[in-house]
Each structure stands twice: as structure tokens, then as C-alpha cells.
Amino acid sequence: MVKPFQDSTSIAGDGKALAARMEAEGYLFVRGLLPRDEVLALRGQFLELAAKAGWLRADRPVAEGAADQGRACKDPEPAYIQHFKAMWKLEALHRMKHHPNLVGLFERMFGEPALVHPLLVARNIFPASNGFDFTTGRHQDRIHIGGGTSYAAWVPLGDCPMTKGGLTMVPGSHRAGVLPFRIAAGAGGLETEGTYDGEWVASDFRAGDxxxxxxxxxxxxxxNRSGELRQSFDARYQRLSDPVAEVSIRTYANMFDWSEVYAGWKGSEDLRYYWIRQGARIVPFDTQYYERRDAIAFDLAERGDMLARDTLLRVAQRDPDAAKRTRAAGLLEKLDAAYAATARVA
Ligand SMILES: O=C(O)CCC(=O)C(=O)O
Structure with missing residues (x-):
């Protein structure tokens, strides 16, 4: 049984109290921080695109978000990315991450102007089943984000009871810095060592929490034990005076130029290239953790271990180093061929 989140709604207007609680617990759970109707409107846009992708059951109303499990797919598979691109470009998604209620909370907590990372992550998580499980494993974001200290806001698009695959965390775990990790299937391709049994906290989310x-x-x-697609986004925020890693000012997986993202936007120009006007201090991404992760994954794959597959997929598609991409693609082919041969024998 997980314990409930400590509720920080009553201190959301008090910057010093927010900073003290973040320092003590490593997280803040705030109910109704975003207007429910605005979150639901964004959910509507996501669901429309999910329906177009064929990810929803045709026999149920789109608004229910009932997943068609026969179409289950995940990031970064081509079947997923092909449809995900339109979601990521949605102007309303990017405007939501800049919502004054969110940015205002961070600025109160920082006591100075915030930089909203241009990069954000949007997620469509199909229900977990015997043949398919894309539950995000335990991890720390610093490995993937670099730069100065940053903070994530995780926002479910719609009500998200725990059974629909909400987020859970370990209070106080932020104090020990970056912890040892191992290779794992799923988002990010790694997981923090240690299981933290009995320490996790979580609560049901209502749209806007x-x-x-x-x-x-x-x-x-x-x-996600519901029959619905769990849709959410997570965005990052930091003090403007701290450095931001170059990877955080790119689009997701560097899939587009920003001009392609902005091409379909109809609103004012204020959110276009805003980090340049703000004078963000951009620094190279610290690759030390990825180098370690990838070396372990290559080693596992050389020994035929399928656990390396999700990590290799990421490297093959997204690593800036061409030699690493080629090596990952070669190992993926070998792993898949070995798997197909075993399946034939069985
Ligand atoms: O939404 C998820 O499944 C994972 C989110 C996450 O890990 C994050 O926001 O850093």
C-alpha cells in the first residue's frame, strides 16, 4: 500500500513554505493548480489525435479514452512516433506548460524568474497487459536533463486515479544526489537501484492537480490497470540564472526544428524562441550517465540479453554520435534475429 502524497495546496501561495517543503520532501502535490476546464480542453485535443491514430476503441465514445489494446504501441517505436508528432506540436500543450499558475508557483518558490524548458514530454500510456507493459520504472530526471537543478511538473490530462497509472515518488530521496542505476526496459532505458519498499507515496489526481x-x-x-489510455505531460522549470543543458532547448528527441512546431500555431508570438529573449545560459549536456548506461546496454546485448533492447532503440534513434547509433542498430538486428529464431523453435 502506498501512502498518500502530502498535500501542499494550502501553501501554494507562499514561496518560502514551498521552498522549505521541496527541500525537505523533494516534491509538492498541489490540487487544482491548473484550471480543470483548460486541462480537459487539452485532453480533448489529445483524444481526437489518439482516435485518428486508431489507438481508441471505435465502439466507445472518444471522450472515454478507451484504449484499443490491439493497437498498443510505445515511444520510440515508429508506430507510436508517427502519430505522436502531431500531439507534441499542439500549441495548447506548450501554452499549458507556460500557464501563469504553474510558472507563478515556481517563481514564488525560486524567489526569482523561472526558465520554462522548451523541451517537454507528452505521454500516451496504453494499459499494461500480459503482452505489453510500458510502465515508467523508478529513476531520477537529472540523468536525462543535466544543466542546473531543475524541477518537473507532472500533469495528467484528465482525472487519473492511481489505477490509471499516476506518478508515485519517494519522499526525501532527492537528498543523496544521483544514485546508482541499472539497465531496464521502458522509458529512459534505466532504473535506480534499490526498491524503496514501503516508502512510496501517491494519490488519485483530478484534472488540474x-x-x-x-x-x-x-x-x-x-x-495502468484501467482500460483507458493514460495521457499526461511533464515539463521542466529552473531558475533563469542557472545553466540549462542544450538538450532541453531542443524539440522532443530533436524531431523537428522549432519553425516546424510553430508553423501551425495561431496565437501570439510570445512563446516562440522565448528562451533567447530571456537570455537563458545554455551549456553542453553532461553525457556521463548516458555513457555509463549505453556501455552496460552494449555489453548485455553482446551477450544476447533482450533487456538491452529499449536502451538500444533509443541510442539507435537519438544518439548524436553516428558510430554509437550504428553499433546500437547492429546489435538490435542481432537481438531480434536471435529472438525470432528462438520463437520459431518454441
Ligand atoms: O508519466 C510517466 O509515465 C513518467 C513521468 C516521469 O518519469 C517524469 O515526469 O519524469
């Missing part, structure tokens, strides 16, 4: 956490707070998702 937000959980905010630091880049070293250990967190993971709960399995």
Missing part, C-alpha cells in the same frame, strides 16, 4: 518534484527525487509510474 499537479505534482512537482526535483531532478534527483526518485519517482516512477504506477501500472
Amino acid at each position: 499537479v505534482v512537482i518534484f526535483s531532478d534527483t527525487t526518485v519517482h516512477k509510474a504506477l501500472p
